[in-house]
Amino acid sequence: MKMKEGFLWGGATAANQFEGGWKEGGKGPSTSDMMTGGTHTTPRRITPVIEEGTYYPSHEAIDFYHHYKEDIKMFGEMGFKTFRMSINWTRIFPNGDELEPNEEGLKFYDNVFDELLKQGIEPLVTISHYETPYGLTKKYNGWASREVIDCYVRYCDTIFRRYKDKVKYWLTFNEINILTMPMGAFMGGGILLNGDDNSELSNGIKDNPSVRFQALHHQFIASAKVVKLAHKINPNFKVGCMIAYMTLYPFTCNPDDILLAQEKDQLQNMLCGDVQVRGYYPGFAKKFFKENGINIKMEDGDDKILKEGCVDFYSFSYYMSNCVSADPVKQEEAKGNLMGGIKNPYLKASDWGWQIDPKGLNWTLNHIYDRYQIPVMVVENGLGAVDVVEEDGSINDDYRIEYLKDHIIEMEKAVENGVDLMGYTMWGCIDLVSASTGEMKKRYGFIYVDKDNDGNGDLGRKPKKSFYWYKKVIETNGEEL
Ligand code: BG6
Numbered sequence: 001m002k003m004k005e006g007f008l009w010g011g012a013t014a015a016n017q018f019e020g021g022w023k024e025g026g027k028g029p030s031t032s033d034m035m036t037g038g039t040h041t042t043p044r045r046i047t048p049v050i051e052e053g054t055y056y057p058s059h060e061a062i063d064f065y066h067h068y069k070e071d072i073k074m075f076g077e078m079g080f081k082t083f084r085m086s087i088n089w090t091r092i093f094p095n096g097d098e099l100e101p102n103e104e105g106l107k108f109y110d111n112v113f114d115e116l117l118k119q120g121i122e123p124l125v126t127i128s129h130y131e132t133p134y135g136l137t138k139k140y141n142g143w144a145s146r147e148v149i150d151c152y153v154r155y156c157d158t159i160f161r162r163y164k165d166k167v168k169y170w171l172t173f174n175e176i177n178i179l180t181m182p183m184g185a186f187m188g189g190g191i192l193l194n195g196d197d198n199s200e201l202s203n204g205i206k207d208n209p210s211v212r213f214q215a216l217h218h219q220f221i222a223s224a225k226v227v228k229l230a231h232k233i234n235p236n237f238k239v240g241c242m243i244a245y246m247t248l249y250p251f252t253c254n255p256d257d258i259l260l261a262q263e264k265d266q267l268q269n270m271l272c273g274d275v276q277v278r279g280y281y282p283g284f285a286k287k288f289f290k291e292n293g294i295n296i297k298m299e300d301g302d303d304k305i306l307k308e309g310c311v312d313f314y315s316f317s318y319y320m321s322n323c324v325s326a327d328p329v330k331q332e333e334a335k336g337n338l339m340g341g342i343k344n345p346y347l348k349a350s351d352w353g354w355q356i357d358p359k360g361l362n363w364t365l366n367h368i369y370d371r372y373q374i375p376v377m378v379v380e381n382g383l384g385a386v387d388v389v390e391e392d393g394s395i396n397d398d399y400r401i402e403y404l405k406d407h408i409i410e411m412e413k414a415v416e417n418g419v420d421l422m423g424y425t426m427w428g429c430i431d432l433v434s435a436s437t438g439e440m441k442k443r444y445g446f447i448y449v450d451k452d453n454d455g456n457g458d459l460g461r462k463p464k465k466s467f468y469w470y471k472k473v474i475e476t477n478g479e480e481l
Helices: 064-078 103-118 134-140 147-162 176-180 184-189 209-233 255-278 283-291 302-308 358-372 398-416 465-475
Strands: 008-012 082-086 122-126 169-171 238-244 247-250 313-317 321-324 376-380 421-427 447-449 461-463
Touching (some): 008 064, 064 103, 064 461, 082 421, 103 147, 134 147, 147 209, 176 184, 176 238, 176 255, 184 209, 209 238, 209 255, 209 302, 238 255, 247 255, 247 358, 255 358, 313 358, 358 376, 358 398
Parallel strands (some): 008 421, 122 169, 169 238, 376 421
Antiparallel strands (some): 447 461
């Protein structure tokens, strides 16, 4: 089927995973810049200072900083209607708490947006995508402190005014619900839960849910404040939330499994959407806080701020699904985006063990739209795989085409069912650094980039087979898959 007129087909990226130039143009370090490379089996480490001789993939990444013209031209060739990217907060405020922005950083994004607009591509900007200024981590322990809200609002005020006539679509926080999970403290909140022992990702986490949920509350307040601000600065702005949707099925029809799946879905997936779309904490969250001794400090007026800062649309990432079981007998496990779960015997998995479930996207779109009844957008979906460059230089990524095709088919079914879908941006439209493992080998792109896990390669770009396939999809507005 054809999607509606103006459907936003495109691709998605994040500054820390593809921009590089980590010290150029006055940029300061972000949390991502303190994370080393890793692999499938060796987790990334967080280092409190940059270690000589250690590899940090975000520092050069794929060097979009110097290649943006060439890259955007290729996005234009594919016919992108939109391009999701993040602004690197530390290009604008290098430490996060300055009062005046860094002009060189602002200029860089002017150039990028101008280039996109020249190609007829609408920018879709994530304001914070795992890029909290490391200066704020050092000074305030990141989002654990309420002071960071003001820094974020100042940053948003600056970029909203500067790009008022260039950008219409904004997302306040990437995968804000990562803070509901122990592994999300540093990536999502710039929080060092263990003080100077910065090895949360590699050596197991000494979790502190109170700190995490307090930080999440600060992000909710920050998000609500800037939604209001955005509308004041430009009433045409559309601001969305962004949730990592980790679709969960009950492993069996045992009512205990059904209830457990519901409980986990509420806490991991629904809590954040509920606050950001409806403007208040749902009952199940209050119950969870009470039962777990989590005491969130709220200030007078917070309720009003949340209520007045509801988002215009709901966006989410979708890669896979997992199962949950209430049975104490251990089942075989599967990996996944942010969270693993129980293996589903009906599904195949990617090279990285994420279970491929196109029908789950259909289910998820319906589930979300039934609940919120506001426009929805899929802003991340894609397949991380090992690509092979053939002797003739071609890259025949049929597996990626198949993955995307199957997901788009299901997405279209959800639209036929009445879901108001604004657009679809495939994750990692150009090969970039993996957020979870820091690898380059885990490739998502329509465009291949010559660079390996250790940073070797000439950064040359070339289209894969999927590049031409996606071009056709966009040309026919989703009809020819
Ligand atoms: C999402 C993030 O969790 O999934 C992206 O928003 C990330 O930043 C993407 O890259 C894919 O995950 P990974 O770990 O394969 O890079």
